[in-house]
Amino acid sequence: MxxxxxxxxxxxxxxxxxxxxxxxxxxxxxxxxxxxxxxxxxxxxxxxxxxxAPLIGPAPGFVQRFEKRLQQRRAARRGLLGGVVLLTGSVSLWSLIALVGLIFGVSWVSAHPAWAGSVVQFAVRLAHTLQPLTVTLRLFINGLLQIPTPVLSITLGSGLLIMAVIWAQLVNWQRGRLSALPG
Structure with a gap:
C-alpha cells in the first residue's frame, strides 16, 4: 500500500x-x-x-489606540467595582438611617404618649384616605405570603441583583459620559 x-x-x-x-x-x-x-x-x-513578502508594520497610532482602549477597559472594570461598593455602602447607610429613625420615632412616641395618640389618629386618617392603596398592598402581601419561601427568596434576591446591576451600569455609563467631556 x-x-x-x-x-x-x-x-x-x-x-x-x-x-x-x-x-x-x-x-x-x-x-x-x-x-x-x-x-x-x-x-x-x-x-x-x-x-x-515585506514585513508590514501596524497602522500609525495603532499602539496608542490599543493602549487607550486597554486603559478604558481597566477603568470600566474599576468603575463597575466602585459602583458595586457604592451601592452596597448606600444601601447600608440608608438602612442604618432608617433604623435610627425608627428607634428615635419609637422612643419619642413612648416619651410623649399624648402625641402618640395624634400620630396614630393621623395614621388612621391617612390609611382611610389611601384605602385603595392599602387594599392593593394587602392583597400583594397576602399573595407574597402564599409563595413558597425558597421561590420568594430567589425571586427577591434576583430582583435586587438585577436592580444593583442596572444601577451599576447607569453609574458606569454616567462616568463614561463625564470622562468623555473635554477638560
Whole structure:
C-alpha cells in the first residue's frame, strides 16, 4: 500500500523540522509520487512568497489606540467595582438611617404618649384616605405570603441583583459620559 505524505509532514519538512531520516524518506517518496510532489511544490511556492513578502508594520497610532482602549477597559472594570461598593455602602447607610429613625420615632412616641395618640389618629386618617392603596398592598402581601419561601427568596434576591446591576451600569455609563467631556 502506498501512503501519501501528510500536510503536516510537508510543513515540517519545509521548515526543516524533521529528523534527517524522516527528511530522506520524504524526499524519496516525493520522487516517486506525483500527487505528493504537486502538493509539495504548491507549499514550497507559498512558503517562498511568505519569505519574500515585506514585513508590514501596524497602522500609525495603532499602539496608542490599543493602549487607550486597554486603559478604558481597566477603568470600566474599576468603575463597575466602585459602583458595586457604592451601592452596597448606600444601601447600608440608608438602612442604618432608617433604623435610627425608627428607634428615635419609637422612643419619642413612648416619651410623649399624648402625641402618640395624634400620630396614630393621623395614621388612621391617612390609611382611610389611601384605602385603595392599602387594599392593593394587602392583597400583594397576602399573595407574597402564599409563595413558597425558597421561590420568594430567589425571586427577591434576583430582583435586587438585577436592580444593583442596572444601577451599576447607569453609574458606569454616567462616568463614561463625564470622562468623555473635554477638560
Amino acid at each position: 502506498h501512503t501519501h505524505i501528510s500536510t503536516e509532514q510537508i510543513s515540517l519538512a519545509l521548515d526543516r523540522r524533521l529528523s534527517p531520516q524522516e527528511q530522506a524518506d520524504a524526499r524519496e517518496h516525493l520522487t516517486g509520487c506525483p500527487t505528493c510532489r504537486q502538493e509539495w511544490d504548491a507549499w514550497h511556492v507559498l512558503g517562498n512568497r511568505f519569505a519574500q
